Amino acid sequence: MKLMKPIRPFAAALLAACATLAVAAQSAPPPQDPQQPPRQTQEVNIRVISGPPGLPPKYAVPDFIPLSNDAETVAAAKLIGQVLWDDLAFEKEFYLIPRDTYRTIPPPSSIDAVPLDRWKELNADAVVAGSVQKTAKGLLVRVRLIEVASGSSALAKEYEGAASNPRIYAHTASDEIHLQQRGLKGVARTKLAFTSDRDGERMTGPVGDRAISNIYISDYDGANQQRVTIGKTLDISPVWSPDRKILAYTSYRSGFPDIILQYLQEGRHTKPAGGSDQRHNFLPVWSPDGTKIAFMSNRDGNPEIYTMNRDGSGMRRLTNHPALDVTPTWSPTGQQLAFTSDRSGNPNIWIMNADGSQPRQITRESHADRSTWSPAPLNEIAFTARGGGGFVIKIYDFASSSIKTITDDIGTNEQPTFSPSGRHLAFTSTRAGKEQLFVIARDGTGLRQLTRVGNNKWANWSK
Numbered sequence: 001m002k003l004m005k006p007i008r009p010f011a012a013a014l015l016a017a018c019a020t021l022a023v024a025a026q027s028a029p030p031p032q033d034p035q036q037p038p039r040q041t042q043e044v045n046i047r048v049i050s051g052p053p054g055l056p057p058k059y060a061v062p063d064f065i066p067l068s069n070d071a072e073t074v075a076a077a078k079l080i081g082q083v084l085w086d087d088l089a090f091e092k093e094f095y096l097i098p099r100d101t102y103r104t105i106p107p108p109s110s111i112d113a114v115p116l117d118r119w120k121e122l123n124a125d126a127v128v129a130g131s132v133q134k135t136a137k138g139l140l141v142r143v144r145l146i147e148v149a150s151g152s153s154a155l156a157k158e159y160e161g162a163a164s165n166p167r168i169y170a171h172t173a174s175d176e177i178h179l180q181q182r183g184l185k186g187v188a189r190t191k192l193a194f195t196s197d198r199d200g201e202r203m204t205g206p207v208g209d210r211a212i213s214n215i216y217i218s219d220y221d222g223a224n225q226q227r228v229t230i231g232k233t234l235d236i237s238p239v240w241s242p243d244r245k246i247l248a249y250t251s252y253r254s255g256f257p258d259i260i261l262q263y264l265q266e267g268r269h270t271k272p273a274g275g276s277d278q279r280h281n282f283l284p285v286w287s288p289d290g291t292k293i294a295f296m297s298n299r300d301g302n303p304e305i306y307t308m309n310r311d312g313s314g315m316r317r318l319t320n321h322p323a324l325d326v327t328p329t330w331s332p333t334g335q336q337l338a339f340t341s342d343r344s345g346n347p348n349i350w351i352m353n354a355d356g357s358q359p360r361q362i363t364r365e366s367h368a369d370r371s372t373w374s375p376a377p378l379n380e381i382a383f384t385a386r387g388g389g390g391f392v393i394k395i396y397d398f399a400s401s402s403i404k405t406i407t408d409d410i411g412t413n414e415q416p417t418f419s420p421s422g423r424h425l426a427f428t429s430t431r432a433g434k435e436q437l438f439v440i441a442r443d444g445t446g447l448r449q450l451t452r453v454g455n456n457k458w459a460n461w462s463k
Contacts, residue, residue: 047154048181049126049147051095057125059094061085062102064130064141065111076139076166077132083167084128086221087174087188091423092441093181097122111144116151124148128177138163143173145181155180167223187419190220191462192426193228193238193247194437198454201232211455215249215262220419220461222437222450228262235260237283240462241290246310248284248293259284259295261310272312273297283327287334294318294328294337305339307354318356325350327369332376338362340369349383349396362396363403370415374422382406382416382425393427395442406444418442420463426450428457 051057061084064077082099089096105118111129119127125148133140138161145155155177159169171188178186194216201212215228215238229235231253238249247262258275259282273281273295284295287307292314294307305319305328319325323343330337331351338351344361348368352359367386374380379398384391388409393416396403407413411431418425424446426439435455440447450456 047147047152049145049154051125056093056095058097058123059088059126059128060097060102060119060122060124061088061128062099062105062107064132065107065109067131067133070134072163073132073134073139076163077130079166080130080132080141080170083170083223084130084174087170087186088128088177090188090221090446091178091182091184091186091421092446093178093184094126097124111142114144114146116146116148119148126154128173130173132166134163135160137161139166139169141169141173143169145177165224167219171219185421187220187421187424187461190420191217191240191244192220192222192437192450193217193240193249193460193462194451194456195236195238195249195458196227196451196454196456198456199227200454213455215247216456217247218450221439221448225451228264237458237460239285239460241286242288242463243290244462248286250282250284256280257282259293270311272308272310274312285329287330288332289334292334294330296326296328305337305356316356318352318354319359320356327371329371329373329381330354331373338371338373338381340371349381351381362401365394367391368394372416372418372425374418375420378422380422382418384414384416390430393425393440406440406442407447413438415458417459417461419461426459426461428459 049057061081063081066073066077085096085099088094101122108114111131114127114129127146127148129146130143141159143157144153147154159172174188175186178184195213196216197211197213212232213234213236215235216225217228218225234252236250238247240247245264249260250257251260256275256277257280258271259273261270261272275281279299281295281297284293286293292307292309296303297306303324303326304317305325306317308315321343323341325339325341328337328339335354336351337354338349340347341350346366348361348365349363349371350359350361365385369384371381371383381396383394385394390412391414392405392409393407393413394403394405411429413427413429416425416427424439424441426437428435429438432449435457437450437456437459438447439450
């Protein structure tokens with residue numbers, strides 16, 4: 001194979017892996033991804049709770065009430081309240097009254113006996129009260145959004161399901177509150193997929209030992225991290241299918257880089273791109289409708305951008321240039337693709353039609369790579385650019401043709417991925433030492449670390 005001219009920041013991972021003989025891998029058992037708990041509408045009064053003029057409403061979210069004294073129910077009630085507070089605070093639609101101020105307010109005996117007069121003392125506009133009851137099926141969780149001034153319920157729901165993952169009840173309630181009160185599709189039930197070497201296993205190759213990386217998934221906030229693939233190989237760059245049933249990623253399990261489709265609930269995988277010792281396939285991305293995959297390959301000699309149907313049929317080459325054309329990403333409509341090319345000298349972000357026509361350059365950085373298109377109705381592309389002593393995350397806005405920097409230049413910041421609402425980005429950063437995943441609002445505020453064990457990168461946010 002002709003050695004690729006490196007484009008940083010993905011070059012190190014690709015070239016190091018190309019020099020390594022990978023050992024065959026197995027797939028892990030399908031990870032647990034609890035479905036949304038069955039729900040039953042108990043009472044809904046369609047009313048929007050407002051705050052003071054020009055200010056968001058103030059919400060209080062105390063611990064949920066355990067309806068029995070067993071340790072499991074008590075722990076679940078406390079956890080659900082804490083997670084729901086965090087979920088509601090994440091989107092910044094409401095002002096969340098700090099939980100350490102709640103200790104002066106006596107806990108109610110039921111969600112129908114909330115001491116609203118005491119919550120008025122904290123200037124709360126709304127209280128999210130809840131209870132947790134153990135049942136034969138697991139847990140019955142009741143949630144009530146109460147307007148403090150009137151005592152009326154703006155939302156009242158019951159959720160019944162398994163007890164194994166209490167967080168899903170908080171995530172579900174958060175998404176429903178955001179939808180009902182703000183018309184916002186929340187992200188609390190979305191997932192992240194990423195690559196991690198945390199297991200510390202090693203593999204040997206002709207150029208020495210190489211770290212093993214496998215695919216993991218987690219909740220949007222980094223909780224419930226679960227390993228998806230198991231093997232002494234490199235599995236990198238996972239991407240969710242739009243229906244969240246399949247992960248596509250690059251794997252070296254056959255001794256060369258190829259694209260794997262991992263069917264999460266079925267426990268099987270396919271290799272639609274047909275890689276070989278001479279034909280290497282990297283960095284798959286799904287089209288918005290889930291029918292096609294764009295990827296980079298050297299199958300015709302030089303690394304270029306291709307598309308194929310999810311079963312490997314309909315293979316089509318989109319770029320044809322002596323320069324490197326790599327790291328594709330789809331537009332929300334599926335009518336265009338963005339990619340990285342050094343055809344103008346330095347690596348920069350280009351866009352083209354989905355048939356490969358009309359390529360044009362949109363950034364003019366000293367180095368830009370790893371673009372990701374925002375969801376509709378935003379029309380932006382986030383990307384990695386050289387800045388300071390390393391790399392930073394920037395956003396290109398099509399409406400104004402302007403670029404803004406989202407992260408500071410502490411460490412190296414790479415590989416952004418938009419949340420499905422477009423309000424946040426997850427990315428990889430070395431600001432804490434090793435490569436870890438962080439999340440940040442698209443205005444550059446609310447930086448939060450998601451992973452802490454091993455090196456973690458190549459995040460992708462599900463819909």
